[in-house]
Amino acid sequence: MKFPEHGRDTGNILQDLAARKQQDVDWQSGRAFAYVYDAGPEAMQLLKDSFTLFMTENGLDPTTFPSAMELEKDVMSMAIDLVGGGAEAEGSFTSGGTESLLLSVKTARDYCRTHKPHIKQPELLLPETAHASFFKACAYFDIKPVVAPVNPHTFRADPAAMAERVTENTIMMVASAPSYAHGAVDPIEELGQIALEHELFFHVDCCVGGMYLPFARQLGYRIPRFDLSVPGVTQLSMDFHKWGYAAKGASAIIYKNGAEMRRHQYFAWSGWTGYSVINPTIMSTKSAGPVAACWAILQYMGREGYLDLVECTQSASAKIRAAITEIPQLYLLGEPRTNLFSFASDEVDVFKLAAKMKERGWYIQPQFGFGPSPANIHLSVGAGNATHTDAFIADLRATVAEMAAKAAGPSLQALPEDIHLALKENSPRLLEELSQLIAGNDGDIAGRMDYINNLLNLMPPPVRDGLLSEFVNGLYSKASA
Ligand SMILES: Cc1ncc(COP(=O)(O)O)c(C=O)c1O
Missing domain, CATH: 3.40.640.10 (Type I PLP-dependent aspartate aminotransferase-like (Major domain))
Structure with a gap:
């Protein structure tokens, strides 16, 4: 965008700004299990005013x-x-x-x-x-x-x-x-x-x-x-x-x-x-x-308000965890007791699961494997998510069942042999290939995220850090439409 020669009217500017949120995750409908903390419309208005x-x-x-x-x-x-x-x-x-x-x-x-x-x-x-x-x-x-x-x-x-x-x-x-x-x-x-x-x-x-x-x-x-x-x-x-x-x-x-x-x-x-x-x-x-x-917000909530919020998210989290335990292909990691927890699978590709849940409108957060922690999905359950737990559980169950029925196996099986080799050897060609893969479709990487995450997951962290830095650096270089 070039520096504007003339000013614009405020209504037009605000419309423009609002329109720019269209590609963002729809957190208002309680479908994002990370990044956003929403205690309801009255609290939100108070935050804006103050x-x-x-x-x-x-x-x-x-x-x-x-x-x-x-x-x-x-x-x-x-x-x-x-x-x-x-x-x-x-x-x-x-x-x-x-x-x-x-x-x-x-x-x-x-x-x-x-x-x-x-x-x-x-x-x-x-x-x-x-x-x-x-x-x-x-x-x-x-x-x-x-x-x-x-x-x-x-x-x-x-x-x-x-x-x-x-x-x-x-x-x-x-x-x-x-x-x-x-x-x-x-x-x-x-x-x-x-x-x-x-x-x-x-x-x-x-x-x-x-x-x-x-x-x-x-x-x-x-x-x-x-x-x-x-x-x-x-x-x-x-x-x-x-x-x-x-x-x-x-x-x-x-x-x-x-x-x-x-x-x-x-x-x-x-x-x-x-x-x-x-x-x-x-x-x-x-x-x-x-x-x-x-x-x-501290004055508005007081201890009582926060106790209510925590009780509400503890119940929602317990419900989601119980559902995860009942899904045969998934298992919880560790012994979580609060509203933050993660789950993994030996049978379905968790990165693909995240991508498929995204198609159903949910944001769940993929985490790479590291040390004793396998690749997994993280959930932060907030007050904004609590009223949507039944719908979330239903979609999670259906998505996993769908994936298991296809028995597709980890999507990396489908990788070309030379990429497997390059991964093993950690070769510069791999970085080149991945950079092209990631950057190749003008920022529209959503459809490839599971594939890309699987590749990244196999890399040693310093290699993946270098690659991701380059990728984000590239994102910031592109002018917005
Ligand atoms: C345990 C812990 N420490 C530090 C941070 C970093 O906080 P911020 O993203 O506000 O910089 C986070 C973020 O989630 C966190 O969970």
Whole structure:
């Protein structure tokens, strides 16, 4: 699109924008089991109103916009209260889980630079189920990730495997409550003891669980202790824009010992010709919209509202899991107890299943095989999905039955022999072939996704990462129509 010579009228612009959503997943009808968190029309309207009320206020300068700072302080103290932070806990409101994790790792690194100067090559110790953003943090901040295997049946971190990998360079240990892929809550209490013994920072990644597990525990679901009250846990991330049903751009990083830790997160610079930059988080200029909308939804829901939402999604999840267990070709992975879980199959191709469910209007999320986890489908069950569980189960059952009846076997059987060979040899020709395959039909890859996913699934992760980066890079290069 060329830069417009003349302005357009607002109605026309908004129509144009609305029309652009047509290719997106239809989340409004509760058929997307990932990415979207929808607590209903009244909550959505409140988010929009509160967001726009503060859209233009700038969180960059708390002395000019004290309102943004006060909203953040309120949100942070509500969060600290929820996850057992105690009187000394402090943190920051961030733009999302990834920013919270980045900051936590940077803070640990910078603290150690000051207080453990013998560490020249810092290491982050994490189970193989830890979120990819920790690896991003390692890449950004020049830290070595040290990965420990998890229990292959429960997908929970293995304390012995973690303890074995502690070295004199370890700056922090990581665990999830729960992990995204399988919804597994790591044994935080046992890991906390290891952290204490070795005097390590210990980050519990509650990005997806912080606004869920406290309520699930209160409702009596069997969830082990996981929060900042567990001895040894030093920091915790939690996202409001997931099961807090806030507008996107809302997360928190919290340090149990806020006074000692949070200052290492800050960046300050006055050695230039402009205004003094004192940034608690990664962004500098930032809209106060997300924090205002977050404040509003927490006030709107209250504990009671979230308890209702969690009860509703726990029931829906249990129903879907029971149905999956009854479908002979599918099996659940691990021992999920919340609204995040995944399933696999030895008989039907799960990537094809995702593609066929898409034809029926459902978005379910394919995950590649990695370590002990086979290729699988992930579901995040939200309030917006809950009223559609019967229709979902019926379609899932029918699709699997249809696929099983065809007995097509994994679609990779159909691959040309030379591609099999190229995969084995990891040859450059394969990358070329795949790039062409993916890019070849002008972004219209929907019809080939199962085939492409099967190929990607067979590749070593670094090869697939390179290829996917190239692919996405290509997507962003193409001008929109
Ligand atoms: C456990 C966990 N950590 C971190 C993240 C990253 O969060 P975001 O996508 O908000 O950056 C996610 C996202 O789903 C997550 O589930």
